[in-house]
Amino acid sequence: xxxxxxxxxxxxxxxxxxxxxxxxxxxxxxxxxxxxxxxxxxxxxxxxxxxxxxxxxxxxxxxxxxxxxxxxxxxxxxxxxxxxxxxxxxxxxxxxxxxxxxxxxxxxxxxxxxxxxxxxxxxxxxxxxxxxxxxxxxxxxxx
Amino acid sequence: xxxxxxxxxxxxxxxxxxxxxxxxxxxxxxxxxxxxxxxxxxxxxxxxxxxxxxxxxxxxxxxxxxxxxxxxxxxxxxxxxxxxxxxxxxxxxxxxxxxxxxxxxxxxxxxxxxxxxxxxxxxxxxxxxxxxxxxxxxxxx
Numbered sequence: 359x360x361x362x363x364x365x366x367x368x369x370x371x372x373x374x375x376x377x378x379x380x381x382x383x384x385x386x387x388x389x390x391x392x393x394x395x396x397x398x399x400x401x402x403x404x405x406x407x408x409x410x411x412x413x414x415x416x417x418x419x420x421x422x423x424x425x426x427x428x429x430x431x432x433x434x435x436x437x438x439x440x441x442x443x444x445x446x447x448x449x450x451x452x453x454x455x456x457x458x459x460x461x462x463x464x465x466x467x468x469x470x471x472x473x474x475x476x477x478x479x480x481x482x483x484x485x486x487x488x489x490x491x492x493x494x495x496x497x498x499x500x501x
Numbered sequence: 502x503x504x505x506x507x508x509x510x511x512x513x514x515x516x517x518x519x520x521x522x523x524x525x526x527x528x529x530x531x532x533x534x535x536x537x538x539x540x541x542x543x544x545x546x547x548x549x550x551x552x553x554x555x556x557x558x559x560x561x562x563x564x565x566x567x568x569x570x571x572x573x574x575x576x577x578x579x580x581x582x583x584x585x586x587x588x589x590x591x592x593x594x595x596x597x598x599x600x601x602x603x604x605x606x607x608x609x610x611x612x613x614x615x616x617x618x619x620x621x622x623x624x625x626x627x628x629x630x631x632x633x634x635x636x637x638x639x640x641x642x
Contacts, residue, residue: 379540385538385540388537388538389538389539391534391538392531392534392535392537392538392539392557393535393538393556393557393559394557394559395556395559397577409576410576417579418578418579418580418581418582419553419556419579419582420538420539422553422582423539423541423551423552423553423556424539424540426541426551426552426553427539427540427541427543427551427552429552430541430543430545430551430552431543435545438586439552439586440585440586441583441584441585441586442552442553442583442584442586443581443582443583443584443636444581444582444583445580445581446578446579446580446581446582491581
């Protein structure tokens with residue numbers, strides 16, 4: 359874990375530390391078991407190919423989980439995640455990096471809480487965005 | 502393609518009807534297994550649920566109906582997910598999950614029609630507090 363980030367430390371444009379993940383077929387099977395999402399496009403290559411896909415693809419929820427981890431790692435114990443969303447714009451194959459990025463777009467005080475809105479996205483190694491979304495968080499103050 | 506409508510009467514009739522609840526006991530092993538599966542080593546996820554854990558609390562009563570409803574489109578993808586956290590979900594909680602289909606939208610593409618199915622899910626704890634509000638868009642094509 360890194361040092362606690364405070365509201366005063368960030369501004370619009372602040373970047374969240376990048377998180378890189380490398381999902382394998384085994385991870386997709388583990389995710390299927392843990393989530394109950396047994397749709398075969400995520401672990402049965404023949405089924406995926408018959409569905410017109412290039413091979414098994416990463417669950418959208420799993421890619422969003424990586425983005426969620428990037429945010430909660432950054433927030434530390436003092437921050438809270440209020441909202442998280444992602445649109446699945448492209449497919450992530452297995453055995454390829456998923457590069458998670460985030461950038462603060464706005465900071466504001468609402469109901470006495472120090473809030474920030476963060477644009478988040480996941481990229482493949484070709485730099486194509488496969489998930490785009492946003493998060494709303496609260497951060498502790500140094501005061 | 503046949504003349505069968507993409508948005509069947511069966512789907513239309515599901516709109517804005519609550520399905521559920523599906524009730525889940527939040528067991529420690531279930532939370533730890535989920536955190537391991539998403540490869541998130543944060544020690545907080547021994548007692549509290551990681552952000553996308555509601556994905557494991559499937560609104561099965563809604564989704565069984567939705568995914569098996571009559572439509573000529575057979576292939577399915579997840580289009581988008583959204584979660585709003587109002588209360589933490591912790592080990593020992595009992596979460597009741599209720600889902601509804603809120604909107605259907607047919608989109609004409611180069612490779613034929615696709616159907617966007619918009620859902621909303623409420624995750625309510627044993628104190629009758631809505632812990633998480635979820636939205637998900639499924640695409641049939």
